[in-house]
Amino acid sequence: MKITVSNVKKGMRYLKHYGVKEFFIRLQEKREAESIPYEPWYEAHKATPEQLARQRKEYGKWQDAPQISIVVPLYCTKETFLREMIASVQAQSYGNWQLCLADASPREGENCPETGRIVAEYAAQDKRIVYSAIAENLGIAENTNAAIALATGDWIAFMDHDDLLAPDALYEAVLLMRRGSRRGTPAECAGLLHPQEQDAVYELIYTDEDKVDMEGNVHFQPHLKPDINIDLLRSNNYITHFTMVSRALYSRVGGLRAEFDGAQDYDFILRCVEQAQAVGHVPRILYHWRSHQESTSSNPFSKQYAVDAGRRAIAEHLKRMGVRGEVTATKDMGFYTVRYETQGEPLVSIIIPNKDEVESLEKCLSSIEKSSYTNYEVIIAENNSCEETFSYYKKIAPDCVEKNGTVCYEGRLSGGQRLCVAVWKEGFHYSKLNNFGVSFAQGEYLVLMNNDIEMLSGTWMSEMLGTCQRREVGAVGAKLYYPDDTVQHAGIVVGIGGSARGIGQNMFAGLKRGRSGYLHKASLAIDYSAVTAACLMTKRSVYEAVGGFAEELAVAFNDVDFCLKIRAMGLLVVYQPRVEAYHHESKSRGSEDTPEKVARFQTEIEYMRETWIGILKNGDPYYNPNFSPYASDYALRDNRRSRG
Numbered sequence: 001m002k003i004t005v006s007n008v009k010k011g012m013r014y015l016k017h018y019g020v021k022e023f024f025i026r027l028q029e030k031r032e033a034e035s036i037p038y039e040p041w042y043e044a045h046k047a048t049p050e051q052l053a054r055q056r057k058e059y060g061k062w063q064d065a066p067q068i069s070i071v072v073p074l075y076c077t078k079e080t081f082l083r084e085m086i087a088s089v090q091a092q093s094y095g096n097w098q099l100c101l102a103d104a105s106p107r108e109g110e111n112c113p114e115t116g117r118i119v120a121e122y123a124a125q126d127k128r129i130v131y132s133a134i135a136e137n138l139g140i141a142e143n144t145n146a147a148i149a150l151a152t153g154d155w156i157a158f159m160d161h162d163d164l165l166a167p168d169a170l171y172e173a174v175l176l177m178r179r180g181s182r183r184g185t186p187a188e189c190a191g192l193l194h195p196q197e198q199d200a201v202y203e204l205i206y207t208d209e210d211k212v213d214m215e216g217n218v219h220f221q222p223h224l225k226p227d228i229n230i231d232l233l234r235s236n237n238y239i240t241h242f243t244m245v246s247r248a249l250y251s252r253v254g255g256l257r258a259e260f261d262g263a264q265d266y267d268f269i270l271r272c273v274e275q276a277q278a279v280g281h282v283p284r285i286l287y288h289w290r291s292h293q294e295s296t297s298s299n300p301f302s303k304q305y306a307v308d309a310g311r312r313a314i315a316e317h318l319k320r321m322g323v324r325g326e327v328t329a330t331k332d333m334g335f336y337t338v339r340y341e342t343q344g345e346p347l348v349s350i351i352i353p354n355k356d357e358v359e360s361l362e363k364c365l366s367s368i369e370k371s372s373y374t375n376y377e378v379i380i381a382e383n384n385s386c387e388e389t390f391s392y393y394k395k396i397a398p399d400c401v402e403k404n405g406t407v408c409y410e411g412r413l414s415g416g417q418r419l420c421v422a423v424w425k426e427g428f429h430y431s432k433l434n435n436f437g438v439s440f441a442q443g444e445y446l447v448l449m450n451n452d453i454e455m456l457s458g459t460w461m462s463e464m465l466g467t468c469q470r471r472e473v474g475a476v477g478a479k480l481y482y483p484d485d486t487v488q489h490a491g492i493v494v495g496i497g498g499s500a501r502g503i504g505q506n507m508f509a510g511l512k513r514g515r516s517g518y519l520h521k522a523s524l525a526i527d528y529s530a531v532t533a534a535c536l537m538t539k540r541s542v543y544e545a546v547g548g549f550a551e552e553l554a555v556a557f558n559d560v561d562f563c564l565k566i567r568a569m570g571l572l573v574v575y576q577p578r579v580e581a582y583h584h585e586s587k588s589r590g591s592e593d594t595p596e597k598v599a600r601f602q603t604e605i606e607y608m609r610e611t612w613i614g615i616l617k618n619g620d621p622y623y624n625p626n627f628s629p630y631a632s633d634y635a636l637r638d639n640r641r642s643r644g
Helices: 005-018 020-031 038-045 049-059 079-090 115-125 140-148 169-177 230-235 247-253 264-275 300-320 358-369 387-396 430-438 460-468 518-523 540-545 558-568 595-611 613-618
Strands: 068-074 097-103 129-133 155-158 202-212 219-223 243-246 278-290 325-329 336-340 348-354 376-383 399-403 406-412 418-424 445-449 453-455 473-481 487-489 492-494 504-506 526-528 535-539 572-583
Touching: 038 219, 038 278, 049 169, 068 079, 068 140, 068 169, 079 097, 079 115, 097 115, 097 140, 115 129, 140 264, 155 169, 155 247, 169 202, 169 278, 202 247, 202 264, 219 278, 230 264, 230 300, 230 336, 230 526, 230 572, 243 247, 243 264, 247 264, 264 300, 300 325, 300 336, 336 460, 348 358, 348 430, 358 376, 358 387, 358 453, 376 387, 376 430, 387 406, 387 418, 418 430, 430 558, 445 460, 445 540, 460 473, 460 535, 460 572, 473 558, 492 558, 535 540, 535 572, 558 572, 558 595, 595 613
Parallel strands: 068 097, 068 155, 097 129, 202 278, 348 376, 348 445, 376 418, 473 572
Antiparallel strands: 155 243, 202 219, 202 243, 325 336, 399 406, 406 418, 445 535, 453 572, 473 487, 473 535, 492 504, 526 572
């Protein structure tokens, strides 16, 4: 980073905002080199002249090419930016578009470019460009609505007056539209906030984006997005640019609202997602957000009112959805936290498989007992421990009873909660152990927990429960750390990772505690395809509906399979970073080096490949295909590397 007056001022703003410790964490992250430099990556992935020529030829054959009305509010737009913006629209390989410009620039008294005259030059040569002068500046929302009033298209697309479109932006979006509908399994259609048919028609489409310097030459900070992700959308307006909505959806939702100026697009997108039949995503960098000093893309602190408007937009969204939750802005501008209220006090059953490891189990139980939520019970699924461990069981659960042929030790925790030790006499089998433990549980909600977990706050159970009680949620996972304060688990992406033959990988493994990772994802509530069962909450009804843990999987992948079964029901799996714990397992757990273990592991890999071939072949919808299939830190995909 160059030392300039601008950057020094920017640094001082960040120092004041974050404080010394967090400022230096972010500064260090900023200075770290990209594993795959973005600028050459972008140049290698953008559409070539030959590809654009083919797109123009193909578009000419389409009989069902919808008109796209691109709406742009103008206000004292710098002439260079205005001309480049218009030129980027005219350069589209898809030709059935309309550019609607509503100009709120003052006609006199201020030093503004003559935008009307400049636009007239283009409109005289291109009838697809329409222009309207607004008598007074009504604010960004109403100015945008004035631009929408000019639109005649089947779809309405939103663009800022100083940004740029990639030449294939419209073509790629219409290509997705022309597929007609989103057909697939319930999991592939899940993610919206209302029931939908599997053949639901796309009504909102968005693309990936990046930033470009003031000259429009240097590209940086790529924003590679997942498919529709409700919890991420409640954490940050990740959809942003380039967004297009169908005329039908716009008619149902209505225009942008002036009371949310600064986050008017956030409010609008939330309302659209609530009502859209289906939401489509084009995983290509097709929009370039110009970064300059007056822009929030460079100086997020320039518009605090926008942060406040964003918080209100989420709060109203929750209210419309009938969800009770408290929205707060994080220190990272434009990012938010939603804390969902628990409804009632349902019983939570915590299932802990255990063999020996008394010290770890004691630490685990002690951390549970510090929970602020008190209506819970603990079921220990005992698995062939030594006599010393049984002496410990008899101490904490002195009453020995027999239930359905199983020896159980019953007792009470320090807060009076039930403690049950159910004795499993067969060999180690993680799936069977959990299913066995659940059979002794009485709770409406289940927490699956390893015996070497140490919860780090008293609010963890309330946090999980508030999220899990949402009707669209099937499971909730936690943020887990190794004892050296590096991340072990922050959600699981399915279909990536070399060590497990590409079945799945924990995200942000090795990230230092206090860091938030790519676009703060390690610290945001996000929907993933899976989370680890080392600390997972689910509804008992969901556990039973999917048949619990698959007993074909004795050791590996049982939690991934369990979560994918939940996703197949059309329910969400949520990573909740406010639920933090130490996972005291070794970073090197030992290799699968005996013939028996190798054979078992290979059998489990084949089971996953056979059962979940769709997502393994087509890619995880919550992971952009432009990311690495090997790394866990959202690094760019290096297409030069062989998959091996």
